[in-house]
Amino acid sequence: MTAELHRTGILLVNLGTPDAPEAGPVRRYLREFLSDPRVIDINPVARWLLLNLIILPTRPAKSAAAYREVWTEAGSPLLVHGQALTEALRARIDEHPIELAMRYGNPSIASGLERLRAQGCDRIVAFPLFPHYASSSTGSAVEKIYAEAGKLWNTPYVTIVPAFYDHPAFIEAFAAVGRPVLDDFQPDHVLFSFHGLPERQVIRSADPGQCLPKPQCCASIHAGNRNCYRAQCYETARLLADTLELGEGDGSGDTDFKAGLQWSVSFQSRLGRTPWIRPYTDEVLVELAKSGVEKLAVYCPAFVADCLETLEEIGMRAVEDFKAAGGKELRLIPSLNAHPSWVDATQALVSECLPHPRALPVVP
Numbered sequence: 051m052t053a054e055l056h057r058t059g060i061l062l063v064n065l066g067t068p069d070a071p072e073a074g075p076v077r078r079y080l081r082e083f084l085s086d087p088r089v090i091d092i093n094p095v096a097r098w099l100l101l102n103l104i105i106l107p108t109r110p111a112k113s114a115a116a117y118r119e120v121w122t123e124a125g126s127p128l129l130v131h132g133q134a135l136t137e138a139l140r141a142r143i144d145e146h147p148i149e150l151a152m153r154y155g156n157p158s159i160a161s162g163l164e165r166l167r168a169q170g171c172d173r174i175v176a177f178p179l180f181p182h183y184a185s186s187s188t189g190s191a192v193e194k195i196y197a198e199a200g201k202l203w204n205t206p207y208v209t210i211v212p213a214f215y216d217h218p219a220f221i222e223a224f225a226a227v228g229r230p231v232l233d234d235f236q237p238d239h240v241l242f243s244f245h246g247l248p249e250r251q252v253i254r255s256a257d258p259g260q261c262l263p264k265p266q267c268c269a270s271i272h273a274g275n276r277n278c279y280r281a282q283c284y285e286t287a288r289l290l291a292d293t294l295e296l297g298e299g300d301g302s303g304d305t306d307f308k309a310g311l312q313w314s315v316s317f318q319s320r321l322g323r324t325p326w327i328r329p330y331t332d333e334v335l336v337e338l339a340k341s342g343v344e345k346l347a348v349y350c351p352a353f354v355a356d357c358l359e360t361l362e363e364i365g366m367r368a369v370e371d372f373k374a375a376g377g378k379e380l381r382l383i384p385s386l387n388a389h390p391s392w393v394d395a396t397q398a399l400v401s402e403c404l405p406h407p408r409a410l411p412v413v414p
């Protein structure tokens with residue numbers, strides 16, 4: 051074996067989470083997160099007013115209470131699962147240092163890059179842990195990675211793992227996690243509930259005229275909508291439903307509710323009064339219950355780790371809403387977390403982006 055001239059480090063990057071489930075740390079986290087112009091994409095004065103006069107006076111206390119419902123002894127689920135994934139990858143990959151970073155909060159991207167630099171890395175494969183491209187998640191993480199890498203004297207060579215919404219290893223990982231739950235639960239219907247986005251943000255990601263309000267714009271992925279978050283989400287749902295042999299569902303991208311199908315798609319976690327991409331999860335849950343669905347399984351494939359949005363919004367609040375609308379049982383399918391099939395997929399996705407090794411010259 052020849053030694054390598056360069057050393058490539060792997061930086062896993064997720065969204066971020068507060069340091070503690072209390073109003074103060076949640077306010078700090080939300081301030082950083084929601085000040086990002088890729089997240090609240092309005093003019094800076096309006097953003098400042100919205101944040102400081104409407105969101106930050108009330109939301110931190112409410113969100114902190116929700117975080118307390120899901121917080122673990124080891125910390126926030128998003129961070130704990132990220133650490134477990136990092137450890138599982140380290141156990142498999144010897145030759146590349148691996149670090150975890152968060153776009154907002156801790157551990158920061160700057161600290162992650164510094165830890166890799168301290169281990170001798172001059173090349174980085176950065177892996178934004180978002181299956182679907184959104185300017186507010188992937189775009190923001192990539193911008194920050196480049197900005198922090200660009201501050202270093204020796205700027206590392208950075209490769210980014212692209213969105214992986216249709217990657218066979220990602221689809222297989224989610225199928226592997228869901229299969230035992232579905233076999234045991236035998237649901238009447240499977241709902242794929244993705245994190246939502248303001249409509250204007252997805253329209254901006256696609257070519258002009260290729261996205262909303264064009265009907266059926268998410269019925270397939272093509273060159274005009276390949277970076278549309280909604281179209282990518284529908285593609286994940288269709289591939290997963292196919293792999294799991296779920297039967298007939300609604301992968302058309304239509305927003306009207308259709309009864310009597312085996313699976314459907316919806317979007318959760320909306321914020322504010324601006325229109326977000328439809329159909330909305332909280333409305334679909336009620337329609338499903340009213341149409342006679344008693345046992346509902348919910349996948350959240352926009353998240354590779356369980357977090358507030360899966361455990362509290364779906365695992366607790368949606369469970370109540372579904373029952374209140376006449377449903378019997380809603381079961382949340384766990385996220386990928388550090389499941390062995392996701393560790394396989396992560397390894398495959400990173401390996402596809404590793405630079406070609408260059409051997410250290412032999413000095414006579």
Ligand SMILES: C=CC1=C(C)c2cc3[nH]c(cc4nc(cc5[nH]c(cc1n2)c(C)c5CCC(=O)O)C(CCC(=O)O)=C4C)c(C)c3C=C
Pocket residue numbers: 065066067068080088089090109113126128180184186187245246247248319321352353356357358359
């Ligand atoms: C899956 C990728 C994500 C996208 C895209 C995204 C966009 C987005 N989010 C908000 C507002 C909030 N999101 C919040 C939590 C949250 N969001 C994601 C992922 C994406 N967000 C995750 C993984 C989490 C959970 C973090 C955790 O600590 O567990 C929150 C905070 C919680 C709350 O107060 O409700 C907000 C706010 C917007 C506005 C947006 C795009 C415009």
Ligand SMILES: [Fe+2]
Pocket residue numbers: 245319
């Ligand atoms: Fe979010």
Ligand SMILES: [Fe+2]
Pocket residue numbers: 252253256260261262267268275278279280281
């Ligand atoms: Fe679209």
